[in-house]
Amino acid sequence: MDKIIDLRSDTVTKPTKQMLDAMKNAETGDDVMGEDPTVRLLEERCSDLFKKEDAMFVVSGTMANQITVMTYCQSGDQIIVHDRSHIYNLEVGGISATSGVQPRAVSIDNGFYDLSQLKKEVHTIDIQHAPTVMVCHENTFDLNRGLITPIEHLDQLSSFSRQYGLKLFLDGARIFNASIASKMSVDRICKNVDAVAFCLSKGLACPVGSILLGTKEFIHNAKRMRQRLGGGWRQAGILAAAGIVALDNMIDRLADDHINAKKLAMGLKEIGLGIDLNQVQTNIIYVNLSEVPLDSIYFAEQLSVLGVKVKPIEPKAVRMVTHKDISKKDLENVLQVINDFLKKIR
Ligand SMILES: *Cc1c(COP(=O)(O)O)cnc(C)c1O
Numbered sequence: 645m646d647k648i649i650d651l652r653s654d655t656v657t658k659p660t661k662q663m664l665d666a667m668k669n670a671e672t673g674d675d676v677m678g679e680d681p682t683v684r685l686l687e688e689r690c691s692d693l694f695k696k697e698d699a700m701f702v703v704s705g706t707m708a709n710q711i712t713v714m715t716y717c718q719s720g721d722q723i724i725v726h727d728r729s730h731i732y733n734l735e736v737g738g739i740s741a742t743s744g745v746q747p748r749a750v751s752i753d754n755g756f757y758d759l760s761q762l763k764k765e766v767h768t769i770d771i772q773h774a775p776t777v778m779v780c781h782e783n784t785f786d787l788n789r790g791l792i793t794p795i796e797h798l799d800q801l802s803s804f805s806r807q808y809g810l811k812l813f814l815d816g817a818r819i820f821n822a823s824i825a826s827k828m829s830v831d832r833i834c835k836n837v838d839a840v841a842f843c844l845s846k847g848l849a850c851p852v853g854s855i856l857l858g859t860k861e862f863i864h865n866a867k868r869m870r871q872r873l874g875g876g877w878r879q880a881g882i883l884a885a886a887g888i889v890a891l892d893n894m895i896d897r898l899a900d901d902h903i904n905a906k907k908l909a910m911g912l913k914e915i916g917l918g919i920d921l922n923q924v925q926t927n928i929i930y931v932n933l934s935e936v937p938l939d940s941i942y943f944a945e946q947l948s949v950l951g952v953k954v955k956p957i958e959p960k961a962v963r964m965v966t967h968k969d970i971s972k973k974d975l976e977n978v979l980q981v982i983n984d985f986l987k988k989i990r
Pocket residue numbers: 703704705706707709730731782786787815817818843845854
């Protein structure tokens with residue numbers, strides 16, 4: 645096989661020709677001074693789409709998450725996160741190192757917080773406890789599964805947060821996958837959350853960038869925190885131009901990635917890999933290797949030699965992610981390669 649078929653993540657997507665053209669022709673200005681017209685346009689388009697007061701273009705989802713915590717929390721506060729979340733596991737301890745915040749990691753299986761359990765983790769100010777100020781959730785949940793959080797649960801989580809005076813932050817890195825798969829607008833999904841972030845650089849295929857949304861006051865403060873992190877940028881319109889193309893052209897096509905993920909998952913199941921089809925809801929496939937006599941790192945290495953890249957996520961599990969640079973034909977090749985490989989080792 646000539647082409648490397650890269651299923652590790654949807655972050656590997658390359659910008660489209662239309663994006664590159666738009667980037668080349670972008671009108672720019674100094675965004676730290678608030679004068680980049682293309683950045684402004686992207687941010688306005690996003691606040692309209694999400695029906696949030698304001699938006700801010702940032703380098704990455706990680707930066708959006710960190711800025712949110714810096715904006716909402718004081719050192720010594722507690723925030724509630726789920727134990728498999730990006731903000732808790734994959735941001736180099738940033739919430740603690742940068743904001744001095746104590747995470748309370750709650751274990752949730754399929755993206756549902758048990759609210760009676762959660763209630764016990766909410767601490768008010770007293771002589772001993774770190775006061776709880778925020779709840780973080782992910783939709784899709786989580787980065788190795790891509791499950792859709794039912795809107796009822798998100799709304800419950802929001803009422804809960806309001807009841808206890810907590811901010812609710814949605815890390816919606818792949819919110820458009822949730823939106824397309826559940827046929828629900830992003831503004832409805834995010835209606836009752838205080839702040840939300842999403843990535844332009846994943847399935848939407850932009851080279852760089854994420855968007856953080858919330859109230860005017862929140863974004864105003866968040867801009868100062870972005871500057872503190874060194875994330876103020878100048879002619880960022882060159883990157884924002886790709887984001888505008890993504891909003892116009894790359895959202896609806898996510899449905900194809902979801903169809904492809906289902907197809908691939910069914911094929912993998914047929915050849916004997918551990919797949920729970922009910923859990924293949926968007927573009928991410930969690931593949932259980934318990935029936936295969938090798939560990940995930942070796943499995944991934946061997947497939948890589950054969951031109952297929954997958955991501956080991958647990959000793960006996962790998963992740964496969966479909967995206968715009970993976971075609972139907974590629975999927976047939978993937979199934980062929982894995983089938984041949986398994987026959988050889990069994
Ligand atoms: C990818 C991801 C992030 C981080 O985004 P980057 O742009 O890679 O920093 C945050 N949260 C979730 C759930 C993600 O999947």
